Amino acid sequence: MNDRVLADLAGDGDAPPRGGGGNLRAALPLDIPRSASHDELWERDASKPAATDEPEPEQAAAPTPDVVSEALAAYATTPPEPPAATAPAVRPQELGEDGPGRLVRPYAMTGGRTRSTGAEIPLEALVIVTDEGRRRASGLAWEQLAIAELCASPMSVAEVSAHLKVPLGVARVLVGDMAAEGLVEMSGASGSEQAPNDLNLLERVLNGLRAL
């Protein structure tokens, strides 16, 4: 009975938070009451490490009637999420085609954002972990830790995206956030606009290629 109520809550006709359709819903943990705001829900999903000791599974197994009615009441009074207040709509294809097999939806890692605070980071911008990033490694979320480890030697944003198997847009947001926190630094993140006319740089490329 209670399970059924929760299932109804999770499977209602309301638009899914980020437009991901069935896949998205399937990937969401059903044990989180619908009363949780969407942002909170994604936040939780994003920050959830591989192992967690949150008591949610028990909640799901035996929710008290209070929880359910609260959830229902909250749901009934919760206005629909303002469209794309913090994040532009994510098209389903950007979420990848591999369905619920992914443990965390890519844009869940970014809290649904597709833009970082910084300027658009070029594909080839090199990311290098900083001392600060190394020092704080143990306290980082897993995706940040993965980036910090990957970027022990310089690694482009495109490579970060490929190695983490997340879309480029997600890699950009993650790296942008880490740069803003001083966990990584970037090379070629802004100045590449003038590169084509930099004779000195071009000569270095030519010499480098010749030496191959």
Next chain:
Amino acid sequence: MAFVPSDRSAGHAPTPVKIVIAGGFGAGKTTFVAAISEIIPLSTEAAMTSVSVGVDDNTKRQAGKTTTTVALDFGRITLGTDLILYLFGTPGQDRFFFMWDELVRGAIGGVVLVDTRRLEECFPAVDYFESRDLPFIVAVNCFDGVVEHKIEDVREALDVRADVPIVLCDARGRQSVKLALLEVTQHAITRAAAAHSLAAR
């Protein structure tokens, strides 16, 4: 994890540069990149704005901007201690004329790989590079070492400017690919030098 000296700064980090490899579907872009890349070429999903040109075989033309997710393949070549060259292949779906702005921004040049059996498939790439004033060369991919067309015939068919280098290339051969990359870099230098001397006058 070992600590590095704290005086390490972005000034000592390598500089990234990129060259864009374009061409029709099946022209050998992936082979070209793989032949010289120091890593097994990687792939990433990227959202790109495109203009559909409606080449479906029925007559109804569809035009309009859409955003499509495409797979970008790329390779990497470390050039010394302070320079890393990335080779980005353009997405191969010939149904779309992609707005490769992001791919091309900051690139030092482009290579248009041509399969002479399907010459017309590289027209969008040539048009695009010309429109963005990106230094590019045309590399005629000689499958199995067979040269089916003379370079001047290719130039005429593609209608590229006389100063655009056209080279023969075996996309499977590292040396051949290296020569093509040298050619496009040299072409970029020539163009940049001309622009500089023009500005100095």
